[in-house]
Amino acid sequence: MNKPIAIATCPVDESLLESLNDQVEIRYAQTTNRRISLAEQVADQLAEAHIIVAEIDLVDKATLAAAPNLQLVISCRASPVNVDLDACRERGVPVCTTPGRNADSTADLSFALILDVTRRVTEASMWMRSGQWKPEDSGEPYRRFKGPTLNSRTLGVVGGGAVGQRVAQRGLGFGMEVQVYDPFLTQDRLPKGCTIATLDHLLCTSDVVTLHVPLLEDTIGLINEQRLSQMREGAYLVNASRAAVVVQPALVRFLQDGHLAGVGLDVFADEPPAADDPLLELPNVVVTPHIAGASADVVRSQTKMVAEIISAYLDEAELPYRAREDLVDFRKVDAAAAL
The missing domain is CATH 3.40.50.720 (NAD(P)-binding Rossmann-like Domain)
Known part of the structure; x- marks a missing residue:
């Protein structure tokens, strides 16, 4: 046979x-x-x-x-x-x-984006490489690139699947208060130390929000203008799930007006994005070319x-x-x- x-x-x-x-x-x-x-x-x-x-x-x-x-x-x-x-x-x-x-690989990259955008690693690296660090003011980068310490800050994980739970564990390792929104999870299924939260509460109380949801009818445009407005002023957003989860024009506006301190993105509506994509022009946006699973x-x-x-x-x-x-x-x- x-x-x-x-x-x-x-x-x-x-x-x-x-x-x-x-x-x-x-x-x-x-x-x-x-x-x-x-x-x-x-x-x-x-x-x-x-x-x-x-x-x-x-x-x-x-x-x-x-x-x-x-x-x-x-x-x-x-x-x-x-x-x-x-x-x-x-x-x-x-x-x-x-x-x-690629859950661990994606969780690693997601947390790398969190660290990069909060501590302004890429921005500082590009500034230094461009020759702007002058000997006459060696303390300028210390003043210019201050970012929040993650310890004791609140991490909001939207989507508590394989990736989301691993990101939550990494957040706990950094001493963060971690809350997770997932309509299919109960408290007993979360990593020890995390708390379950509604999406509204999570957005209102998190210093960093990271997205890890599948693309469903209910998640397309999940993070829209109204939900972006719920986020704390000066908060950060990271998306390594699907671009369509976030309403991009609204995201750009909230970055431009300073409501959001920064965003880390590994996914885009068009891949590769157009050279004139406004997200690529904003200094408070860290981008990677959809490489979360590249391991x-x-x-x-x-x-x-x-x-x-x-x-x-x-x-x-x-x-x-x-x-x-x-x-x-x-x-x-x-x-x-x-x-």
Whole structure:
């Protein structure tokens, strides 16, 4: 009997999949543009595929049409933003994910943004590199770049999933008072030392607010003008979840008028953002190019889950890590919804 064929187009630790070689043929395909349809890149291989394992390459209607034998899609992401979930439902093809694969990496980057924007690290570095530190006033940077000490400040974590809980733990390590908003969590499921809070209370009382929610109908535009106005004057906001969670024009206004002291962003409505994006022109905004999950450790983590999913598929058992039915495809979000 012929073995099912799995096509993997994303980085995996091949050694962790070797135990499956007797049951499934895993083919590793190279793609040149990982943000376009797989049908435009490896159509010849899709014709035989029973399983697709992809991270960024788009698994869209064209991909499904080119893969008549397809029985399973594995998106190596916490949220399968590269997969047309509606098209897979119509075909009856289950979609699995690799939740938490980069939770620690994303939490690290999120806290790096918190430290950077509050202590003005990037701003001070650029100022120094530009030759503005003069010997006749060696104390100028001490006066210019003062920022708050995190100890005893309040950290508000919006979204208490794998990433949010890890960010909360890091905040506790810095001696912060940590409160978490998540409508699906109860106090007993939070890290010890954290408190549960309503979103209104969290926004009104936090010195730093960090966002870690999935993209759902209810989270698009969650942080809008009214909610930004609830934040403490001089507070900081960090977003390493999805750009559409925050209404960007309102965010720009609250930064320009000084209500917010600073913002750290790893996600943008358009990636890459336009050169004239107003967020890139503001000195109190720290930006990184969507690199929260950029860690070599993530590959090993996601491969372990891929192996678990494929093993369940081969055993005809219940598939672990099935994609949530209420997730919103970020490519289908009307840009106006977050403006």
